[in-house]
Amino acid sequence: MARIVQKYGGTSVGDVERIKKVALRIKAIRDQGNELVVVVSARAGVTNELLARAKSLAANPSDRELDMLLAVGEQETIALTAIALQGVGVDAVSYTGAQAGIFTDKVHTKAKIKTINAQPIEKDLKAGRVVIVAGFQGINEEGHITTLGRGGSDLTAIALAAAVQADKCEIYTDVDGVYTADPRVVPDARKLPEISYDEMLELASSGSKVMQSRSVEFAEKYGVVFEVRSSFNYNPGTIVKQEVAYMEKVVVRGVAVDKDQAKIIVSNILDKPGSAASVFRALADANIIVDMIVQNVGRNGIANLTFTVPQVDTGKAQKALEPVLDAVGGGHVAVHEHIAKLSVVGVGMKTHSGVAATLFQALADANINIELITTSEIKISVVIDEDRADEAARVAHAAFKLNEL
Amino acid sequence: MARIVQKYGGTSVGDVERIKKVALRIKAIRDQGNELVVVVSARAGVTNELLARAKSLAANPSDRELDMLLAVGEQETIALTAIALQGVGVDAVSYTGAQAGIFTDKVHTKAKIKTINAQPIEKDLKAGRVVIVAGFQGINEEGHITTLGRGGSDLTAIALAAAVQADKCEIYTDVDGVYTADPRVVPDARKLPEISYDEMLELASSGSKVMQSRSVEFAEKYGVVFEVRSSFNYNPGTIVKQEVAYMEKVVVRGVAVDKDQAKIIVSNILDKPGSAASVFRALADANIIVDMIVQNVGRNGIANLTFTVPQVDTGKAQKALEPVLDAVGGGHVAVHEHIAKLSVVGVGMKTHSGVAATLFQALADANINIELITTSEIKISVVIDEDRADEAARVAHAAFKLNEL
Numbered sequence: 001m002a003r004i005v006q007k008y009g010g011t012s013v014g015d016v017e018r019i020k021k022v023a024l025r026i027k028a029i030r031d032q033g034n035e036l037v038v039v040v041s042a043r044a045g046v047t048n049e050l051l052a053r054a055k056s057l058a059a060n061p062s063d064r065e066l067d068m069l070l071a072v073g074e075q076e077t078i079a080l081t082a083i084a085l086q087g088v089g090v091d092a093v094s095y096t097g098a099q100a101g102i103f104t105d106k107v108h109t110k111a112k113i114k115t116i117n118a119q120p121i122e123k124d125l126k127a128g129r130v131v132i133v134a135g136f137q138g139i140n141e142e143g144h145i146t147t148l149g150r151g152g153s154d155l156t157a158i159a160l161a162a163a164v165q166a167d168k169c170e171i172y173t174d175v176d177g178v179y180t181a182d183p184r185v186v187p188d189a190r191k192l193p194e195i196s197y198d199e200m201l202e203l204a205s206s207g208s209k210v211m212q213s214r215s216v217e218f219a220e221k222y223g224v225v226f227e228v229r230s231s232f233n234y235n236p237g238t239i240v241k242q243e244v245a246y247m248e249k250v251v252v253r254g255v256a257v258d259k260d261q262a263k264i265i266v267s268n269i270l271d272k273p274g275s276a277a278s279v280f281r282a283l284a285d286a287n288i289i290v291d292m293i294v295q296n297v298g299r300n301g302i303a304n305l306t307f308t309v310p311q312v313d314t315g316k317a318q319k320a321l322e323p324v325l326d327a328v329g330g331g332h333v334a335v336h337e338h339i340a341k342l343s344v345v346g347v348g349m350k351t352h353s354g355v356a357a358t359l360f361q362a363l364a365d366a367n368i369n370i371e372l373i374t375t376s377e378i379k380i381s382v383v384i385d386e387d388r389a390d391e392a393a394r395v396a397h398a399a400f401k402l403n404e405l
Numbered sequence: 406m407a408r409i410v411q412k413y414g415g416t417s418v419g420d421v422e423r424i425k426k427v428a429l430r431i432k433a434i435r436d437q438g439n440e441l442v443v444v445v446s447a448r449a450g451v452t453n454e455l456l457a458r459a460k461s462l463a464a465n466p467s468d469r470e471l472d473m474l475l476a477v478g479e480q481e482t483i484a485l486t487a488i489a490l491q492g493v494g495v496d497a498v499s500y501t502g503a504q505a506g507i508f509t510d511k512v513h514t515k516a517k518i519k520t521i522n523a524q525p526i527e528k529d530l531k532a533g534r535v536v537i538v539a540g541f542q543g544i545n546e547e548g549h550i551t552t553l554g555r556g557g558s559d560l561t562a563i564a565l566a567a568a569v570q571a572d573k574c575e576i577y578t579d580v581d582g583v584y585t586a587d588p589r590v591v592p593d594a595r596k597l598p599e600i601s602y603d604e605m606l607e608l609a610s611s612g613s614k615v616m617q618s619r620s621v622e623f624a625e626k627y628g629v630v631f632e633v634r635s636s637f638n639y640n641p642g643t644i645v646k647q648e649v650a651y652m653e654k655v656v657v658r659g660v661a662v663d664k665d666q667a668k669i670i671v672s673n674i675l676d677k678p679g680s681a682a683s684v685f686r687a688l689a690d691a692n693i694i695v696d697m698i699v700q701n702v703g704r705n706g707i708a709n710l711t712f713t714v715p716q717v718d719t720g721k722a723q724k725a726l727e728p729v730l731d732a733v734g735g736g737h738v739a740v741h742e743h744i745a746k747l748s749v750v751g752v753g754m755k756t757h758s759g760v761a762a763t764l765f766q767a768l769a770d771a772n773i774n775i776e777l778i779t780t781s782e783i784k785i786s787v788v789i790d791e792d793r794a795d796e797a798a799r800v801a802h803a804a805f806k807l808n809e810l
Contacts, residue, residue, distance in 0.1 A: 016461050023462075053485055056421050057428075058492030065491065068499050069484035072477050079474035080458055086470065087463030094473050099548055120548075143504055143525075 002167040003035040003125070007135060007157035010044035011174045012231035013077050016084075022231060023084035026130060030090055035125045037164060039135045039157040040081050042073025063108035067137075067147045071097070074134035074153075082132045092130040095121065097137030098145065102156065104138035110149035111138060113156075113218075116163035125164070133160060151212025158215050162222040169224055171211070172231035177238035178203065178210055180402035181255040185390045188403040192253065193236070196243035199253045199345050202379040205291075206343035207258025216240065243347050251348035251355060252400040257393050258343070259386055261291060261308040263336040263372065264317060270329035271303040278324045279305055286320035288313045292341070292374045292381060302329075306372060308383065311337055339371065340389035343381040344396055356380050362399035368392050407572040408440040408530070412540060412562035415449035416579045417636035418482050421489075427636060428489035431535060435495055440530045442569060444540040444562040445486050447478025468513035472542075472552045476502070479539035479558075487537045497535040500526065502542030503550065507561065509543035515554035516543060518561075518623075521568040530569070538565060556617025563620050567627040574629055576616070577636035582643035583608065583615055585807035586660040590795045593808040597658065598641070601648035604658045604750050607784040610696075611748035612663025621645065648752050656753035656760060657805040662794050663748070666696060666713040668741040668777065669722060675734035676708040683729045684710055691725035693718045697746070697779045697786060707734075711777060713788065716742055744776065745794035748786040749801055761785050767804035773797050 006026070013019050022040075030036055050069050054061050078094035085092035101117030124131050135153025138146050148155050154171055161169035178200065181189040195203075197220035204213045210228060219226055219240065229237025269275050276295060283290055293307040309317050314335050325331050349355050356373075359380055363370060368391065372383035384392055397403065411431070418424050427445075435441055455474050459466050483499035490497035506522030529536050540558025543551050553560050559576055566574035583605065586594040600608075602625035609618045615633055624631055624645065634642025652658075674680050681700060688695055698712040714722050719740050730736050754760050761778075764785055768775060773796065777788035789797055802808065 016458050020462065050481065053421050054488050057425060057485060057489040061488040061491055065484050065487045065497075065499060068501075069481060069488070072481045072484070075480065076455070076474065076477045079470050079477070080462060082470045083459050083466040083474070084462040086466055092470075094470060096473075096550075145501075 001033045001035065003164060004029065004168045004170065005037045005039065005157055005161040005164065005166040006170045006172060007039040007153055008041065008172045008231055009153065009174065010041040010047075012172050013040050013081065014044040016080065019077070019080050019084045022081065023088050023090070025231065026085060027088050027090050030130055036130045037121060037125070037133060037160055037166070038081065038130060039133050039153055039160060040074065040077045041135050041153040042070075043077055046073040046076070064144055067108045067145050070147050071134070071137045071145045074136055078132045078134045085130055085132075090130055091128060092132055093124050094132040094134075096134050097156070098139035100133045100160070102138035102159070104140055104146045104148070106140045106142070106146070108144070108146055111140065111146035113138060113148070113159050116159055118160070118163040121160075121164060151215050154211055154215035155218055158219045158222075158224050158226060161224045161226065169226035171226055171228050173210070173228060174230065174232070175210060175228070176230045176233070176235055177228050178208070178240075179254065181393050181397045182257065185257065186255070186394050186397045189397065190403055192238050194239045194241065194247070195253060196247055196347050197240060198243060198378055199347055200240050202343065202345040202376070203254055203256050206256035206345065206379065206381065207260070207341065208254075208256045248348045248351055250346060251352045252344045252346040252402065254345055255393050255396045255400075255402065256343045256345065257389050258341040259389060260311050261339060261341050261383075262311045262314045263306065263308050263339045263383055264314070265334045265336070266305040266321065266331045267334065268329065269303050269305065269331035271297045271301045275303065275328040276305060278327055279321065282320045282324045283309070283317060286316055288317050288320065292372055292383065294372055294374070308339070308341065308372070338386045339383050340386045341381050341383055342389060342392050342396060343379055344400065345379045347378050349378050349380075358399055359396055362395045363392060366391060366395045368395070406438045406440065408569060409434065409573045409575065410442045410444065410562055410566040410569065410571040411575045411577060412444040412558055413446065413577045413636055414558065414579065415446040415452075417577050418445050418486065419449040421485065424482070424485050424489045425492075427486065428493050428495070430636065431490060432493050432495050435535055441535045442526060442530070442565055442571070443486065443535060443537050444558055444565060445479065445482045445537060446540050446558040447475075448482055451478040451481070469549055472513045472550050475552050476539070476542045476550045479541055483537045483539045490535055490537075495535055496533060497537055498529050499537040499539075501539050502561070503544035505538045505565070507543035507564070509545055509551045509553070511545045511547070511551070513549070513551055516545065516551035518543060518553070518564050521564055523565070523568040526565075526569060556620050559616055559620035560623055563624045563627075563629050563631060566629045566631065574631035575642075576631055576633045578615070578633060579635065579637070580615060580633070581635045581638070581640055582633050583613070583645075584659065586798050586802045587662065590662065591660070591799050591802045594802065595808055597643050599644045599646065599652070600658055601652055601752050602645060603648060603783055604752055605645050607748065607750040607781070608659055608661050611661035611750065611784065611786065612665070612746065613659075613661045653753045653756055655751060656757045657749045657751040657807065658753075659750055660798050660801045660805075660807065661748045661750065662798050663746040664791055664794060665716050666744060666746050666788075667716045667719045668711065668713050668744045668788055669719070670739045670741070671710040671726065671736045672739065673734065674708050674710065674736035676702045676706045680708065680733040681710060683732055684726065687725045687729045688714070688722060691721055693722050693725065697777055697788065699777055699779065713744070713746065713777070743791045744788050745791040746786055746788055747794060747797050747801065748784055749805065750784045752783050754783050754785075763804055764801055767800045768797060771796060771800045773800070
């Protein structure tokens with residue numbers, strides 16, 4: 001007998017037929033004598049429907065009311081999932097985030113989990129019930145409903161797995177697991193049986209859409225081993241866990257491409273203390289997340305700052321930079337939206353040399369120009385022409401022999 | 406400045422356009438300096454949609470999970486209504502039943518309100534906010550969500566009006582108020598400016614669909630004066646209050662017709678102690694609500710029992726009666742579904758004689774046969790042929806001159 005926490009995303013519980021299938025899947029695992037806590041998201045599309053209604057009523061609804069509204073989506077799914085289980089003869093009980101004792105801070109629409117009181121869930125597990133918990137939501141000290149923001153249901157599952165000391169945590173989604181590259185772009189991409197938290201984090205921040213960074217960070221912090229797998233088949237997925245020695249034998253774990261970035265060049269600024277700071281302060285104040293940053297100093301104390309931001313934020317970024325240009329020497333701003341970021345990730349890099357050289361050579365052989373380079377301990381990212389991005393992914397994937405086991 | 410509790414039903418908040426109109430209505434009253442607590446129902450149709458999904462997943466879902474599911478409907482509306490108010494510049498905050506401190510007993514799907522802790526609402530009212538509360542729902546001692554059953558949102562409004570000591574309670578619905586008869590049947594029916602709780606109760610149990618009895622009973626018990634009015638216009642409605650002396654000057658307040666009843670005759674039973682008891686015990690055990698009851702004793706100690714039950718329950722009633730027929734002397738059961746109940750109601754009857762005679766004479770003049778009669782202090786009900794029911798309503802309405810002020 002094991003204690004298992006599962007999480008099913010919005011497409012897995014998209015309609016009553018799919019909820020029925022999820023119920024049968026749960027029943028099969030339950031019938032093997034396991035204890036189950038199941039976290040579900042809102043049915044696919046429901047959250048957007050609710051948001052559209054809110055937007056049609058007010059341009060700037062309060063975050064508290066948005067949370068009250070959005071929490072409805074998961075509450076529907078938990079009840080329907082519990083009812084579907086009852087329909088196949090499994091005793092089940094549903095919990096809202098508040099009932100599951102998920103206490104958060106006060107930041108509506110992107111709350112952080114502070115503590116979980118798992119006692120009520122423990123009681124129902126002991127009584128032999130499958131416990132269905134609403135993902136994405138919690139309650140703050142004042143009793144207001146909060147939501148956890150993007151990727152919130154994954155976070156709920158991982159936090160609950162830690163709180164109930166689960167033996168297993170399974171994140172069911174619409175992909176089979178974590179691949180060495182996007183299989184739609186790189187046909188011989190391979191599903192990874194295992195990956196370290198740090199590699200998963202770098203992939204998440206590099207454009208891999210499997211999971212949000214915060215859930216992986218939370219899992220790493222509390223040592224929750226979890227598996228990413230599909231609810232549409234019974235294939236084994238990818239296990240995400242602490243790095244172990246043998247993982248380092250593989251130098252590069254995977255390749256990720258992010259086409260949603262834009263490159264901004266602030267040129268002709270004075271190379272004096274504080275120039276870069278005032279540029280990035282202005283962007284931070286406008287809530288723009290800057291990813292890669294490179295600074296070149298040319299002749300005569302004139303510098304160029306190059307960095308990437310999410311493509312949706314380029315207009316906001318230009319506006320934010322205008323007032324500071326004079327102070328940094330009257331610089332000029334140029335935006336290049338037609339770029340992509342290619343990243344190779346692997347904990348083995350820490351102890352292997354030549355990874356960068358291999359990547360640059362492979363891209364050069366394919367005549368793909370590199371516009372920008374940044375490196376971390378376990379990742380190398382380059383900015384290239386967006387039109388060449390898919391080809392670059394295939395080239396890098398082959399150069400590191402990622403198709404081989 | 407007054408403190409006002411309002412309740413808007415499902416059609417009044419049926420879609421975002423209607424919610425916008427409700428918000429403007431609330432804003433106008435708010436702008437006059439009033440304090441407002443607003444109870445809303447689920448959008449029309451939502452509850453049935455949710456129930457249909459549940460039914461497609463399990464034949465007998467648990468009542469606890471049905472409550473969890475149905476509570477979603479009102480939670481959506483409170484958030485949207487608060488957001489709509491914010492959209493027109495009114496500070497508003499929404500409360501689920503639990504957050505509004507509405508504590509109920511443990512009976513899921515038809516819970517009774519035990520207490521209300523109005524402190525959080527008082528705090529928000531003091532802070533100048535309009536408070537939007539989910540109707541129909543509460544929370545029990547164990548923290549489970551409960552729902553109040555049919556007419557639950559009216560009950561929420563009246564209970565809150567008592568708890569916050571409101572100056573006014575307005576029940577907005579899709580009818581203009583309480584009429585002397587159904588205006589679709591009796592063209593010269595007149596809207597009543599006032600009606601007593603007891604008259605309202607008798608009308609509710611006589612087929613008038615304006616409100617459920619339990620809300621009126623609750624209002625009477627706690628002395629909550631309320632007004633039934635339409636959210637689609639600004640006409641004054643009907644005020645429901647404690648009976649006052651001048652009300653008795655009007656002998657008959659209104660006429661109601663109920664076509665959803667059936668008549669059951671259990672004939673040839675022994676006229677001995679316990680016969681009627683065993684018949685009605687069997688019906689009660691099957692959860693069938695019996696309305697009118699008449700017993701005739703014929704010759705030779707053989708009796709007939711005649712009573713009315715909701716038409717939907719006739720099959721269930723026949724089944725429930727089968728096992729007891731032998732014990733009462735082998736009686737025979739006959740069902741007549743093609744009947745209607747006509748009632749005339751008025752507190753003035755208590756002190757006026759001749760009401761029954763006037764009614765019977767009017768029906769006789771129209772050649773309408775009376776099959777069954779029951780009377781209470783302020784009501785006379787007769788069972789007649791369903792085909793003659795509308796005509797009977799017009800005849801009775803005219804006989805008591807209800808079209809005249």
